[in-house]
Amino acid sequence: MTGEGHKAFSEESMLDILTCKLLRAIGSKIGRGSSLPGLVCKKIWPKSLRTxxxxxxxxxxxxxxxxxxxxxxxxxxxxxxxxxxxxxxxxxxxxxxxxxxxxxxxxxxxxxxxxxxxxxxxxxxxxxxxxxxxxxxxxxxxxxxxxxxxxxxxxxxxxxxxxxxxxxxxxxxxxxxxxxxxxxxxxxxxxxxxxxxxxxxxxxxxxxxxxxxxxxxxxxxxxxxxxxxxxxxxxxxxxxxxxxxxxxxxxxxxxxxxxxxxxxxxxxxxxxxxxxxxxxxxxxxxxxxxxxxxxxxxxxxxxxDGLELDNGRVVEFRIGGHSGRFMLCKHENSMAYNAAISTALSDPSEAVTVVFIVDRLSRKYVANDMSWLWDIDFHRLADDKVRKIILSGGFAHDAAERLLVGGVPEEKLIIEPDLDRMMDDVAERSEGYIYAMTCFTDQYKFLDRLKKYSDPSESDSKQGGKTE
Ligand SMILES: [Zn+2]
The missing domain is CATH 3.40.1190.10 (Mur-like, catalytic domain)
Structure with missing residues (x-):
């Protein structure tokens, strides 16, 4: 900290911090507690972090x-x-x-x-x-x-x-x-x-x-x-x-x-x-x-050891008599999807169903570049253990094309761009344990719809209670 910097902050040294604390309290009520206070304080006191x-x-x-x-x-x-x-x-x-x-x-x-x-x-x-x-x-x-x-x-x-x-x-x-x-x-x-x-x-x-x-x-x-x-x-x-x-x-x-x-x-x-x-x-x-x-x-x-992060990245669920696991991935990037595919393929059960949703690429910008689909090792889903692959969202057909070129048999695919009808397919046509994967952009399109299918005989802990 330089003397000059300190002097520049002597008068408002409390103001930036107090303003931030106040805005954080207000912002948290409208869901902007983490970014809005910083945005405002950075505008008024651009160098306050330095002191x-x-x-x-x-x-x-x-x-x-x-x-x-x-x-x-x-x-x-x-x-x-x-x-x-x-x-x-x-x-x-x-x-x-x-x-x-x-x-x-x-x-x-x-x-x-x-x-x-x-x-x-x-x-x-x-x-x-x-x-x-x-x-x-x-x-x-x-x-x-x-x-x-x-x-x-x-x-x-x-x-x-x-x-x-x-x-x-x-x-x-x-x-x-x-x-x-x-x-x-x-x-x-x-x-x-x-x-x-x-x-x-x-x-x-x-x-x-x-x-x-x-x-x-x-x-x-x-x-x-x-x-x-x-x-x-x-x-x-x-x-x-x-x-x-x-x-x-x-x-x-x-x-x-x-x-x-x-x-x-x-x-x-x-x-x-x-x-x-x-x-x-x-x-x-x-x-x-x-x-x-x-x-x-x-x-x-x-x-x-045994740490379960409570951040919604993994959600266990039940639908149509099947157990399943939602895994949060990231569109436009191969790593999380490849890892989620590894998890599905290493499942101990004989049969699994994979649900993959691509409806919108980003919350922040409009884009329809689907080249990233070709970076993910989707051809691994040709494995016999994977019985059904349900593809949904606005880009369901792009995803289907990618899987077919990768050698995934066509008879495994259920292509349903409509998200409501997709949920009926998940409930009625799945085989074995279900792995559902999508990006945070699209996650609630699946998780919110899931609530309608909750089986009243199931306990809350099986209806999405367990989260990462
Ligand atoms: Zn070298």
Whole structure:
């Protein structure tokens, strides 16, 4: 904090914080408690974050996938370890969300944020604006995937944008298995890596991918080799030309069996979701807690074991006599859908039905680019275990075309663009356990309609009560 900065804030040093607290109280009543206060305060006092007194540990989490879950896991570990946490975990991950979280938890007189640790989710393209105002002690970067093409362009572009938001002196925590984001650590001392090496989570080496973002080395552009892959371009990689390869990890998920992950061959964790994407989230949270927050590994493992996040990302339900599970995915991105497909295929029952809804791509912008459908390994749904695939929403026929080209037998498909009629199909024509997947843009089109089908004989806990 500079003397000039302090002077500039001496008069309004209370006003920005008090205004934020007031707006947050009002905003929470109209559902805008996380972004509106920050938006207003940022306009009036654009530099007020610079004069806040933050704790030593300020951990930012960014990347294409897994931010929200990893932040939630981290907050749970920190709280279990007895640390006081300030986070934007339930709010906006753009600059205004960070302003709201920090200002509203600061003391108006001392400008001190009342926390032992600050844990912030940040949109990967907003880091360059947010971290101009303060320097996080650590930035965890989960991965860089093709994501929201119409907004983000290609992932190499996002890599450059995020690079502008990484301050000197911040310690990076990187996914050792994702080559593009991992390359931020090249030549950067003190970087911490986490990974997943469990043999059970490795892909069948014969699996064909819809696309391969791991084909070429992100450092020198030559062909890259893999010892194994976990999902798409995530795996154990090596460029024989320049030597860029999966670095040594501080911590890793070394085993995944019987619904449990084992970290460092020692710590057993029963995860809420058993798939390759969640294994990466667990590894990221464990490593960050231990290496950045100084939490004892046994405390971190205990906090993660059996932890069920209550954020609506997984909802168990009953419909037409079938049990099912809703899994929140992300349109315009392959990772969550590929992981949800893995979960469906590893279901212990003989038969499963998959429900896939694409009605609208985004709440924020109008787009009809469906190229991302071709990035997801939908051809895996040709597996005999998958008996029916119900496709719905405005883009149901685009989805059907994608599956048919991928070799999924036509007789498995039920194409019903109308969402109400789709629900009747789910109730009447499903076989076995149901996996329903869609994006947050479309999730309530399914979850709200589900309420009409609730079986009065079922308890509340089976009607969507269990959430991630
Ligand atoms: Zn190379």
């Amino acid at each position: 806040l007194k933050l704790p030593d540990k300020v951990i930012a989490v960014t990347g294409s996938n897994g931010k929200t879950s990893t932040v939630a896991l981290l907050c749970n570990i920190a709280e279990k370890a007895g640390l006081k946490v300030v986070s934007n975990r339930e709010g906006s991950n753009q600059t205004e969300g960070v302003v709201t979280a920090l200002l509203s938890s600061a003391d108006p007189r001392t400008r001190k944020v009342d926390a032992d640790v600050v844990i912030l989710e940040s949109d990967e393209r907003f880091c360059q604006y947010t971290f101009r105002e303060f320097t996080p002690s650590h930035i965890l970067i989960t991965n860089l995937f093709r994501d929201q093409l119409t907004r983000n362009g290609h992932r190499e572009f996002v890599k450059g944008e995020l690079q502008k938001g990484i301050p000197d002196g911040t310690v990076l925590i990187l996914n050792a298995n994702e080559p593009l984001s991992c390359s931020y650590g090249s030549g950067r001392e003190g970087t911490v890596y986490y990974g997943v090496s469990a043999p059970e989570l490795r892909e069948d080496p014969g699996l064909e991918h819809a696309y391969d973002d791991g084909a070429y080395c992100p450092v020198c552009g030559r062909k890259m080799e893999y010892d194994f892959r976990i999902s798409g371009h995530v795996g154990s990689f090596e460029c024989r030309k320049c030597g860029y390869r999966t670095p040594r990890t501080a911590h890793s998920v070394t085993k995944a069996a019987n619904g449990k992950f084992v970290i460092d061959s020692t710590w057993e964790i029963r995860p809420q979701i058993f798939n390759e994407a969640y294994a990466q989230n667990i590894s990221a949270a464990f490593t960050t807690a231990v290496e950045a927050m100084g939490v004892d590994p046994s405390v971190a493992a205990e906090a993660l």
